[in-house]
Amino acid sequence: MTGQVRTVDGRVAGRRGQATRQKLLDCLSEMLSSSPYRDVKVIDVARKAGTSPATFYQYFPDVEGAVLEIADQVAADGAGLAELLEGRSWAGRAGWQTAQELVDGFLDFWKKNDAILRVVDLGAAEGDKRFYKLRMKILNSVNGSLTGAVAELQAKGRVDKDVNPAAVAGSLVTMLAAVASHQKGFTSWGVKQAELKPNLALLVHLGVTGRKPTR
Amino acid sequence: MTGQVRTVDGRVAGRRGQATRQKLLDCLSEMLSSSPYRDVKVIDVARKAGTSPATFYQYFPDVEGAVLEIADQVAADGAGLAELLEGRSWAGRAGWQTAQELVDGFLDFWKKNDAILRVVDLGAAEGDKRFYKLRMKILNSVNGSLTGAVAELQAKGRVDKDVNPAAVAGSLVTMLAAVASHQKGFTSWGVKQAELKPNLALLVHLGVTGRKPTR
DNA sequence: ACTTGTCCTGTCATGACGTCAGCTTACCGA
DNA sequence: TCGGTAAGCTGACGTCATGACAGGACAAGT
Known part of the structure; x- marks a missing residue:
């Protein structure tokens, strides 16, 4: 039904990858609740998820892209x-x-x-x-x-x-x-x-x- | 009635200054109409107004501050x-x-x-x-x-x-x-x-x- | 142990942020 | 006419986020 989850560079995400991805989404969700949309930064989301900005960009093109996912x-x-x-x-x-x-x-x-x-x-x-x-x-x-x-x-x-x-x-x-x-x-x-x-x-x-x- | 218009560092704004200030507000207004709020940058507003970012910061603490002014x-x-x-x-x-x-x-x-x-x-x-x-x-x-x-x-x-x-x-x-x-x-x-x-x-x-x- | 593919991060160039010192311009009184 | 003073603007700078890449770490199968 839903095509496999893929990273930005085209690889298919495995179990661990999906977990990280979801964690990033969860953290982004929290940040949206606690700070103005305009001030939500990739680096903050990544930090909160205990990972690096580069990891974020592996799964989402930008903050907006991740927001669309949650939405x-x-x-x-x-x-x-x-x-x-x-x-x-x-x-x-x-x-x-x-x-x-x-x-x-x-x-x-x-x-x-x-x-x-x-x-x-x-x-x-x-x-x-x-x-x-x-x-x-x-x-x-x-x-x-x-x-x-x-x-x-x-x-x-x-x-x-x-x-x-x-x-x-x-x-x-x-x-x-x-x-x-x-x-x-x-x-x-x-x-x-x-x-x-x-x-x-x-x-x-x-x-x-x-x-x-x-x- | 309304206290004098002042720059961020406390100077009172004269005729020229007020004009610049207003121009910045006008340009910001335009930018808000044409691009997502999240993507409106000080540097773009300043460029559009034919001035430098530093000038923007002389009149407003940040984009939000200027938006409040327009509002x-x-x-x-x-x-x-x-x-x-x-x-x-x-x-x-x-x-x-x-x-x-x-x-x-x-x-x-x-x-x-x-x-x-x-x-x-x-x-x-x-x-x-x-x-x-x-x-x-x-x-x-x-x-x-x-x-x-x-x-x-x-x-x-x-x-x-x-x-x-x-x-x-x-x-x-x-x-x-x-x-x-x-x-x-x-x-x-x-x-x-x-x-x-x-x-x-x-x-x-x-x-x-x-x-x-x-x- | 070795290969393979997934997953993550260090690093880097780029560009925006926000501050400051200092230069230019306008106004004003002597 | 001529300084003096305050307004007005900007170049330059340190800091930080962005986004891309190459390569290291790790798990799984052989």
């Missing part, structure tokens, strides 16, 4: 977010629960991977196609389902004709991602974590169904 | 976003128009300053207080008014009691900012610019009033 793993994990919406109903009380669980799951995922995700966000915003694609891969899992839900309700006449399902779904997903990235900002607006979630769920429910939830 | 100017400009909501009504047709104009104004502002704003966003997400404060300064102008609008409707009983005005307003503002940053992402979801805006306005209207707009 790939996260994106694969993120595809599981689709389950949050698989076979869920948006009607009545069930709809309210669907919205709540979506918000919960999404925020958890984002929080767990916040460091790498904000780098992906930056790369995508800067127009880098590789980051852009990864961001899409993550968001699409949720966005597709959400678009489908809106379109379905629209077909049943329960949502206005002039609503664009993809636009609404995309905006909601983007909102969830951004709010997750800036949760701290809400505390200075006097909003606590616990209060934030139901209000987000409310917005999602309103956006998808056009109606207030029945709780 | 300050943008934040001052962004305070004007409050006008988009000053004295507006959220009732009936007027409410729909308010939502539309808010979306329009916000997206325009973000697009005009996208390069610097995504750096501010990154800094804030990374927990840097200086960037965080600037982001707040920009968003507060809109968020305050929006929170007020929701709270007012809530007082009149037209919005549910258990809605947290600040949480809803903050989420909507965050959504606008994020969507503006990732407008390109929507095209790959098959959503055109022109379609995006009314759907965003719909979400804003729904969030603020809890009802569909009358158009």
Whole structure:
């Protein structure tokens, strides 16, 4: 399935090599959590992994290349977010629960991977196609389902004709991602974590169904 | 009012110095638009401004310091976003128009300053207080008014009691900012610019009033 | 022990960083 | 007109990260 892991100079990596490679990725991940992206240096990652910069360059072209690798793993994990919406109903009380669980799951995922995700966000915003694609891969899992839900309700006449399902779904997903990235900002607006979630769920429910939830 | 502009080593900057300083800021701004933040180097900015790196360091401690300066100017400009909501009504047709104009104004502002704003966003997400404060300064102008609008409707009983005005307003503002940053992402979801805006306005209207707009 | 291929690092040229002393320019009062 | 003074700029320098290479260390099979 996935082609063998290869070093930059074309050799196939063996067991030991793969371990070193992974260790470098882990250390890079940690560094991204603890220092600004701009200040993450190859030499620091290598030192932290107990190896030399030259070793780093054997496995990755540069910091960005390694970041893309991590992001790939996260994106694969993120595809599981689709389950949050698989076979869920948006009607009545069930709809309210669907919205709540979506918000919960999404925020958890984002929080767990916040460091790498904000780098992906930056790369995508800067127009880098590789980051852009990864961001899409993550968001699409949720966005597709959400678009489908809106379109379905629209077909049943329960949502206005002039609503664009993809636009609404995309905006909601983007909102969830951004709010997750800036949760701290809400505390200075006097909003606590616990209060934030139901209000987000409310917005999602309103956006998808056009109606207030029945709780 | 504003204390005199000073060089890093404490001298006050005269006319010529201020011009050089501003030129450096302008060139930095351009570079932020054309290359990834991580790759913006002092030496490139200086070259572009037709001066030497040493001159750059006379006015700014580092690239980040200069970015903060630009962001300050943008934040001052962004305070004007409050006008988009000053004295507006959220009732009936007027409410729909308010939502539309808010979306329009916000997206325009973000697009005009996208390069610097995504750096501010990154800094804030990374927990840097200086960037965080600037982001707040920009968003507060809109968020305050929006929170007020929701709270007012809530007082009149037209919005549910258990809605947290600040949480809803903050989420909507965050959504606008994020969507503006990732407008390109929507095209790959098959959503055109022109379609995006009314759907965003719909979400804003729904969030603020809890009802569909009358158009 | 010997070969083979993987894995790592010492070393080096290159180039960015950030500081400093010192040169040039502009302004101002005598 | 002529210094004097402060502003403005840069060349030069030590330090450090980058990225490439060749060669040494190591494990595994023969």
